[in-house]
Amino acid sequence: MSSGTASLDIEFRQPTAEDGAALHRLIAACPPLDTNSTYCNLIQCSHFAGSSVVAQSGDGRLLGAITGHLIPERPNTLFVWQVAVHTDARGHGLGVRMLEALVKRLQPHGVEYMETTVTDDNHASWAMFGRLADNAGAELHRSVFFDRDRHFEGAHDTEFLARIGPLTATAP
Numbered sequence: 001m002s003s004g005t006a007s008l009d010i011e012f013r014q015p016t017a018e019d020g021a022a023l024h025r026l027i028a029a030c031p032p033l034d035t036n037s038t039y040c041n042l043i044q045c046s047h048f049a050g051s052s053v054v055a056q057s058g059d060g061r062l063l064g065a066i067t068g069h070l071i072p073e074r075p076n077t078l079f080v081w082q083v084a085v086h087t088d089a090r091g092h093g094l095g096v097r098m099l100e101a102l103v104k105r106l107q108p109h110g111v112e113y114m115e116t117t118v119t120d121d122n123h124a125s126w127a128m129f130g131r132l133a134d135n136a137g138a139e140l141h142r143s144v145f146f147d148r149d150r151h152f153e154g155a156h157d158t159e160f161l162a163r164i165g166p167l168t169a170t171a172p
């Protein structure tokens with residue numbers, strides 16, 4: 001499926017507050033992601049910019065984004081909140097490349113593990129995080145994090161925790 005986006009003119013960079021509105025539109029166009037308020041996206045693009053990344057095409061379009069934070073009690077662990085790739089850009093390795101760009105940026109700051117949550121039926125997401133783990137020669141450990149009944153009162157599918165690491169190998 002992945003034919004690679006290495007040849008495309010895509011810049012990976014930290015978001016700025018000026019990306020907040022475009023990030024909000026991208027997330028809204030990428031179900032099943034939950035939309036957040038534009039204000040929340042602005043905070044992600046400012047306070048959490050250091051643990052987030054956006055992928056921008058040469059003509060200025062936001063093609064992809066990852067928002068995340070370092071877990072306060074375990075700052076060697078990046079928690080990935082949301083990954084979004086615009087439908088026009090999917091299936092070319094952009095999701096994995098963004099994850100790897102973020103890991104590469106954060107490794108010098110002591111990040112060794114990545115955690116995220118994924119619903120059982122999100123095959124694209126499991127495949128993407130599986131590819132990241134394989135490329136890094138790391139383990140992917142899966143467990144229940146937020147349970148459908150216990151935490152969501154039946155209103156949302158169970159979110160499984162995917163913990164990947166240690167991320168010691170440098171991404172290609």
Ligand SMILES: CC(C)(COP(=O)(O)OP(=O)(O)OC[C@H]1O[C@@H](n2cnc3c(N)ncnc32)[C@H](O)[C@@H]1OP(=O)(O)O)[C@@H](O)C(=O)NCCC(=O)NCCS
Nearest residue numbers: 001083084085090091092093094095096124125127128131
């Ligand atoms: C999940 C998502 C970010 C993947 O982005 P992408 O750029 O298309 O993913 P990549 O091209 O990097 O693919 C990574 C791996 O996933 C696989 N993959 C991608 N889409 C897939 C799909 N729909 N079904 C099965 N596997 C898929 C690719 O084949 C590749 O695996 P491989 O290297 O072993 O061939 C994108 O589909 C998306 O934005 N989905 C909607 C939002 C979402 O669900 N986000 C994740 C929530 S945690």
